[in-house]
Amino acid sequence: PTGWGLIGASNVAREWIVDAIRTQPGGEVRAVLSSDAGRGAAFAQANGIAYHTTSLQDLLSRPDIDAVYISTGNRLHFEQTIAAARAGKHVMCEKPLALSVEHASEMVRVCNHAGVVLGTNHHLRNAATHMAIHGLIEDGRIGGLIAARVFHANFLAAALQGWRVKDQDGGVILDSTIHDIDTLRFLFDENPVSAFAMTQSGRLARDGIEDGIMAVLRFPGDVLVQIHGGYTTPFSPGGIEIMGERGVIIGRDCMSQQPIGTVSVRDADGEHEIPLKHHNLYHRAFGLFTSAIHGDGRPAATGEDGVASLAIALALRESARTGREIGINVP
Ligand code: NDP
Incomplete structure (x- = not known):
């Protein structure tokens, strides 16, 4: 036990x-x-x-x-x-x-x-959707990567409008965009090299805490990624699109805690949905963690992954504060 x-x-x-x-x-x-x-x-x-x-x-x-x-x-x-x-x-x-x-x-x-x-x-790297997208990229299904877009803005439920919008250690970047960062690191098997961000504040969050963000990450190989995150936009669809030399991978409703969403590839043959078998994201995370503590394998996201996602999230914060593109050095 x-x-x-x-x-x-x-x-x-x-x-x-x-x-x-x-x-x-x-x-x-x-x-x-x-x-x-x-x-x-x-x-x-x-x-x-x-x-x-x-x-x-x-x-x-x-x-x-x-x-x-x-x-x-x-x-x-x-x-x-x-x-x-x-x-x-x-x-x-x-x-x-x-x-x-x-x-x-x-x-x-x-x-x-x-x-x-x-x-x-x-949790997101445990999703059947993101695991499938990772496999498609790895298999070269859309060719070399060029750009991606992440849509992860929604509306913060009234019951959650506490520390996220009131405390300096809240805000969209450390709460939510950090998950997008981890997902991108997982999908691309790389760290971004620089970050640029603009933020919004004041619709739900106070004291300058951000409740919306538009960001750009530059990955190695001149790959650009755009991220939209936020607490203030009800009914906005969540998803990810990854553009390569030969086609696009489209993940819909996949920036979620729930085991939902679809993945399709759009290329010269049209758009095809990839079959998925959904599972609970947290069950998988705790399963891998439990195996790791019994000497078998590694957690889905390690401590080192948490250091990296934080370093990149803080670079976005720094960019929003200074108005400059910030170089990223993941320790
Ligand atoms: P909560 O606000 O529910 O809990 C955080 C702390 O707030 C608790 O440890 C508790 O302190 C205190 N608290 C809870 N209820 C009350 C209350 N009624 N009055 C005063 N204090 C209260 O936070 P979340 O569950 O939303 O987030 C906790 C952590 O988990 C954060 O680090 C967050 O970033 C992360 N998170 C991660 C998610 C993921 O999917 N990976 C999803 C959601 C959050 P005490 O323990 O002392 O009782």
Whole structure:
């Protein structure tokens, strides 16, 4: 069996992760940490978790916990990951791994040193849609890549209009565009070399926090990618288009937590839909992570992937702030 502790009585843990853990053979959620005893107790009861605590050391000292899932506020991920690794617990951490590349890199170093697995919960690369797109690119189905467009703007539900639009560690870039970045890194097997962005603010977010972004990433080989992200545009379709020398790959409704969407190729023979077998994205992520902690393979997105997505996301932030194209150096 694999015993899990949840660090953070969060929405994403409740909605997706408790189930993803319990779906794994031997996967058990044994404890939850909340900074608020009442919230922790309510979360534990609602989700059938036997133990709750407000003390990180208490949770980490439990021998029946092999791994932790960290989904607290973004500024807490760093210190909680370091503490968990030092206690010998494997860590599946939410994105952004941290608020600085230095902190994220330190998380990777400390987990490596402690001999524990660090994963980053970038779910989209687990989707049947993106796995199919990756295969099509790899097989050269559309020839050499030229450009891509990502559409990942929607409307932030009223219940989620908290830290995302009010705290400086919120905003579209670190919340959502960072997933697009990870997806592009996964699809292209490369890091972008530079970033340019313009942002919007004020429709839902306050204090200059961005609630919309249009960005361009330049990938090696002179490949340009355009990204639209945001919280403020109801009913906008989500998707991705990848243009190559011989055709286009079109992913529709595939920038989603849900196992939905289609992939087609449009080329000289017309447009053809690729058959897909959908599966739960989080089940796959936690399955690969569980195998990795038992010595088999790697998480879908590693700690290093989380460092890279953060470095690129922060370059977009820097570009929006300065109005300049920012060179990217992924450590
Ligand atoms: P939540 O706002 O639900 O939870 C974040 C923290 O807020 C919790 O740890 C909790 O603290 C605190 N909190 C929860 N409810 C309340 C409340 N009523 N009053 C005061 N504080 C409260 O965040 P999300 O679940 O949306 O996001 C958590 C993390 O997961 C973030 O890092 C986010 O980026 C990431 N995320 C990732 C997704 C993915 O698909 N990979 C999807 C959604 C989020 P405490 O634990 O102390 O109780």
